[in-house]
Amino acid sequence: METDASLTADGARPLLEVRNLHMQFPIKRGLLRRTVGFVHAVNDVSFSIRPGETLSLVGESGCGKTTTGRCIVRVYSPSSGQILYQQDERESVDLAQFDNRELRPFRREIRMIFQDPFSSLNPRLPILQIVGEPLRANRIASGSELEDRVATLLRRVGLRPEYIRRYPHAFSGGERQRIGIARALALNPRLIVADEAVSALDVSVQAQILNLLQDLQEEFKLTYLFIAHDLSVVEHISHRVAVMYVGKIVELASADELFANPLHPYTEALLSAVPKPDPRLRNKGVRIRLEGEVTDPSNPPSGCYFHPRCPYAQDRCQHEEPPVREIGADHWVACHFADELELRGFEAIGAGTDD
Amino acid sequence: MQPTPTKLDSAADAMISADESLLAVKDLKTHFFTDEGVVKAVDGVNLSLKRGKTLCVVGESGCGKSVTARSILRIVPAPGRIVSGEISFQQRNGAMIDLAQTNPKGREIRQIRGREISMIFQEPMSSLSPVHTIGSQIMEAILLHLPVTRQEARKRAVSMLELVGIPRASEQLDSYSFELSGGMRQRAMIAIALACEPQLLIADEPTTALDVTTQANILDLIRDLQQASGMSVLFITHDLGVVAEIADEVVVMYLGRDVESGPVDAIFHDPKHPYTRALLQSIPRYDSRDRDRLYSLKGTVPHPFDRPSGCPFHPRCDEFIHERCNTVDPDRYAAGTAESVRCLLYSPDED
Structure with missing residues (x-):
């Protein structure tokens, strides 16, 4: 793809650069578990994350956003593509090629926060062990030093250090998510992949965790890859946003630009579907309702994957796959008609300026 | 089908029908008697729902909104039970009944469940039966409550699936819940709930597990069906955006109590x-x-x-x-x- 070099052409060297990432899962059937096809969960995805920024991946369930995140932390081995990680000033390494032993030092620097604070903490371990495990596994601390470090971490995420010997069941959902964040912070990471980190939380707790994530980002110069489906949260926390549809990035831009001036019809439809927390806006503005279902990634349509549901689709969309191209500064989109369509942003949809 | 409603005293009867209220919950208390102690999940909730309107109950997890809904249908799981309070519901024949006084396993409430009051749940995968076809689950509700033959019930089931926007309805009648996508499953559940044209639909977080685009479609569907049938909707959610989209009236709950109730505009703007x-x-x-x-x-x-x-x-x-x-x-x-x-x-x- 001609885009990957320019995707990063912005001066600052990216902390992480994903190039033409593919992830295919085999579909196995029958007694002999023969492979009868592939689910192309991540299909030629390229983007970069700059140091200190929050990049969000959004899209409906099944669009491949979680798989992309898991490829980056190398829970999965990508089928092909590069994951270039900026190791230090000069050198970058391709994480996609490494085996488990080679990955070990990088597992400290790239950490993950999970969605469900109930299933991601071992119920049989006290907080000391859950948060301290990465420190012990990497032989950084043990004994009383470990306890001190865990206590410091707990304090940093807003938990009382006296809780160190309690088990996860004694904590609420928000507190458990703080424990998960403390565990991710234990090894002073540079990049945190937060997979739906606030989706399971109530609004008041969600606000606390979002504030905590922003404070930690400032304090430790963290870089976030934030995977989410809630667009109002994404708008709040992100610097840049990538919209995914059936394994592909269809649009990538700064958060302000993407929400104000979407260029892909799918982005417009997503923005229009977000319920606005103001009853006076009801029945005002445009409503774009997508017909049908998300395309099956094991059997995608020809041409542009979005064309069966796209209200603006034309003949060309059925046959020709749109390339990712730059329209406007640092605004990338994969749509043939991106520069012709006049799509409405979040504000226009919400305020009803365009009936 | 001749239900024998529990008659309330005539003063209360007159007062409730005066404001066209279909459902009025007064000082409802549902407590759970566990080994560790009494959990006062619902501890004095008041709400009233007018005919044809949508009332949203909003609050954080653990505030008792789901238990309130389950108390109305008398499906509170053990060891929970209604301790005190009143749930006055106006039946189709005009008679008032206090649901809090009915036997949760008795005939009265069973003639109301599914017929006069239906409920849809958050997770359609776990609330639909995986071993029965969608069609047989809709027909079960119809055959239970309406005097129709199996053929008529089947016809009605097809038209229900068409009504909720499931494509190729007569084929889908014989499919199982796992063969449908999340949004289609929720539509199928709505079809089951509405099969007997209830007066009141209780929707417990029906869109929480869905994507925004699917959520928008389901909210549109509930609103359209409500306009067509004139049913009332009790909508339980924690998402204030959804409340703003769909509610006429709002009750905000905290720790088992209604802390504020009023018209949706007042709740959001004042x-x-x-x-x-x-x-x-x-x-x-x-x-x-x-x-x-x-x-x-x-x-x-x-x-x-x-x-x-x-x-x-x-x-x-x-x-x-x-x-x-x-x-x-x-x-x-x-x-x-x-x-x-x-x-x-x-x-x-x-x-």
Whole structure:
């Protein structure tokens, strides 16, 4: 793809650069578990994350956003593509090629926060062990030093250090998510992949965790890859946003630009579907309702994957796959008609300026 | 089908039908008697729902909104039971019945469930049977409540699936729930719930597990069906965006109580209770300055075993009045456009 070099052409060297990432899962059937096809969960995805920024991946369930995140932390081995990680000033390494032993030092620097604070903490371990495990596994601390470090971490995420010997069941959902964040912070990471980190939380707790994530980002110069489906949260926390549809990035831009001036019809439809927390806006503005279902990634349509549901689709969309191209500064989109369509942003949809 | 309704005294009867109310819950208390102690999941909830309107019950997890809904249908799981309170419901024949007094396994309530009041749930995968076809689940409801033959029931099931927008309805009738996508499953569940044209639909977080685009379609569907049939909807959600989209009236709950109720516009544009205000301020909004800190409520919802004294919200409240809020349990007061607010700030006796 001609885009990957320019995707990063912005001066600052990216902390992480994903190039033409593919992830295919085999579909196995029958007694002999023969492979009868592939689910192309991540299909030629390229983007970069700059140091200190929050990049969000959004899209409906099944669009491949979680798989992309898991490829980056190398829970999965990508089928092909590069994951270039900026190791230090000069050198970058391709994480996609490494085996488990080679990955070990990088597992400290790239950490993950999970969605469900109930299933991601071992119920049989006290907080000391859950948060301290990465420190012990990497032989950084043990004994009383470990306890001190865990206590410091707990304090940093807003938990009382006296809780160190309690088990996860004694904590609420928000507190458990703080424990998960403390565990991710234990090894002073540079990049945190937060997979739906606030989706399971109530609004008041969600606000606390979002504030905590922003404070930690400032304090430790963290870089976030934030995977989410809630667009109002994404708008709040992100610097840049990538919209995914059936394994592909269809649009990538700064958060302000993407929400104000979407260029892909799918982005417009997503923005229009977000319920606005103001009853006076009801029945005002445009409503774009997508017909049908998300395309099956094991059997995608020809041409542009979005064309069966796209209200603006034309003949060309059925046959020709749109390339990712730059329209406007640092605004990338994969749509043939991106520069012709006049799509409405979040504000226009919400305020009803365009009936 | 001749239900024998429990007659309320005529004074209450007249009062309730005067404001066209279909359902009125008064001071409902549902407690769970566990080995560790009594959990007061619902501890004095009041709400009323007018015909053809949508009432949203909103609150954080553990505030008792689902238990309130289940209390209305008398499907509270053991060891929970209704301790006191009144649930007056006007039946189709005009008779009033106090659902709180019915036997949860008795004939009366079984003739109301599915026929007069239906419910849809958050997770359609676990509330639909995986071993019965969608069609047989719809027909079960129809055959149970309506005097029709199997052929007629099947026809009606097809037309229900068409009504909720499931493509190729007559084929899909014979498919199983796992063969459908999340949005289609939720549509199938709505078809089952509406098969007998209930007067009241209780929707417990029906869109929480769905994508935004699917959620928008399901909300549209519920609204359209409501307009066509004139049913009332009791909608339970924690998502204030959804409330703003769909509600006529709103009840905000905290720790098993209604803390504020009123018309949707009043709740969003003139919230009275400090908790309602805090909730509204915690949602990330487009018009707020990007990446500013969000307002966040201090602390967490207290454990149900140690309920704070006085106003249950006082430990987290910014407008806490020392020596008053932690001792006095606030009553429901009228304040401006809100119907009722449980907060001492609006008590006529306070200065």
